[in-house]
Amino acid sequence: MMTRKKLMFWAVLTLGASSLVGLSLVGCEETSPTDCASGDQRVCMCEGDRTGLQLCGIGGSWGDCLCDGVDAGVDAATGADGGLPTDAGGDAGGPDGGVTNPCLSSGASHLLISEVATQPGEAEFLEIWNPGTSPVDLSDIHVSDSAVYHLISTGAAWSPGGAVPGTDFLVRFPPGTTLAAGAYLVISAGTDFYGSYASCPDFAIGDDASLCQGSAVPKMVAPTNGSLGTEEGSMLSNSREMLMLFCWDGSATTVVDVDYVTWGDSYDDLSRVDKNGVAGYAPDTPIANQSYAPSIVLANGDQSIGRCNDTETGETTTGGNGSTGHDETSEQMATTFTAQGSASPGAVNLCD
Ligand SMILES: [Ca+2]
Ligand SMILES: [Ca+2]
Ligand SMILES: [Ca+2]
Ligand SMILES: [Ca+2]
Structure with missing residues (x-):
């Protein structure tokens, strides 16, 4: 379409x-x-x-x-x-590089991945937070758990790698979606969101129809060369995984990173991204050097990992692939994300 x-x-x-x-x-x-x-x-x-x-x-x-x-x-x-x-940087031509990528001057830099639940499978979700004071248009905002998410701007067919690509996804928000100042938005990736949280998510991924209290949950949109994934309940790996929130206008030759989180100490090149050597991008932080959020330990009573505030501690602010030049992969995620004993999808994290 x-x-x-x-x-x-x-x-x-x-x-x-x-x-x-x-x-x-x-x-x-x-x-x-x-x-x-x-x-x-x-x-x-x-x-x-x-x-x-x-x-x-x-x-x-x-x-x-x-x-x-x-x-x-x-x-x-x-x-x-x-x-x-305002030239937010990142383009090739000095103060301005010709065609301005709208992702570089949008409010996208004010979006954060604020909370993630990876287990049990019925409870999987990710939460997006607008900590700013203005609403943000999400029309060009995408999210993926695949380290090759950036290939979408090259027109490459969906090929996230790994043994079970149905557990990976690359989706965008329906055009016209906005996130109000200070608001949270929840995307369900599990099999029984209501049963887990007694509330309904804003959107869902996965190929199965999703109902919540008898009403259909809106699906995220799978762009050309993207995917909703097919393995609800196994989309967000418990042990090692990444999520990249990024902006792409559908025509630029590169995408713009917005926020990133990776978890799991046993990382591999599918669970962390480094665009070093990819045309059009600055090197990211080498994956071996990336800080990572803790994994959920159900036995400890963990329900999610989440941010307690909007400070992206340690994040390099220049020379990166982010919308304002940040290197999103440099954030000290071991500091900024903590295990949460009570998940709070759609609401401020309790940080208990
Ligand atoms: Ca999981
Ligand atoms: Ca996955
Ligand atoms: Ca960040
Ligand atoms: Ca929350």
């Missing part, structure tokens, strides 16, 4: 290839009427047949074309000025 954004992307690219060159549309100050939804983005043409990015503003009007991340000028029709986007 093509999203509205993708349709626009292709429509404008097609137009650009056939008719924009030589028509004095350098800068492409868009004067078309209100035909978009606030927050939509599309490619526009800049001088020298390069592409820029155009954002739909409040009221449904396309704003100015941003070329090299810089407003190309004042809109001739409206007199409005599109302003300058």
Whole structure:
């Protein structure tokens, strides 16, 4: 299914290839009427047949074309000025590298993986937290437990490796999903969420229909070359695993890391990621050097692992693959995640 954004992307690219060159549309100050939804983005043409990015503003009007991340000028029709986007770094061309990846300037950096339950199988879930003071649009936000999640931007077919790929997943939020300031969101990966927590999750992964108190639980979306997984109750490995929350706009050649957690001391190259040597990325922290969250020990009364606050202790803030240049794989997860005696899906962690 093509999203509205993708349709626009292709429509404008097609137009650009056939008719924009030589028509004095350098800068492409868009004067078309209100035909978009606030927050939509599309490619526009800049001088020298390069592409820029155009954002739909409040009221449904396309704003100015941003070329090299810089407003190309004042809109001739409206007199409005599109302003300058913030370059969050990470692109290749100095202050701005040409087409601005919207993931680099979104509020995605304010999202955290806040709690994970790996066992028993019926109780598996992951929780996402927006600790910021503004709502965050989750339309381009993906989550995966696969160390090769980044291959989605290359168009590679889903191939997470390992013996049982049905226990791995790469999913995105349904377009238009937002997470309010301070809010939590729960994705069930188990077989009996209500039976475990007496509440319903916000979303579910896995290929089976999921009901909670008689109502269908919305599924996360499996993008092209992604997967919902097929092994509910065995999606989140008890012993060693990773979760990467990441942003991809569906067209950029690289993805942007948002938050990451790995657990288990007996790691392997499927349970921790290092994009060292992968084109377009900075090296991550070598997997042998990555700090890791504790595993749940049921015999100790553990129900989940979770964050007690939003401080990403030890995380390198520059030169990484994150949305604001952070190296998400450098966080001291042994410090920031602790075993929780009471899971709190959808609510602030008790940190008991
Ligand atoms: Ca498990
Ligand atoms: Ca898994
Ligand atoms: Ca982090
Ligand atoms: Ca919680």
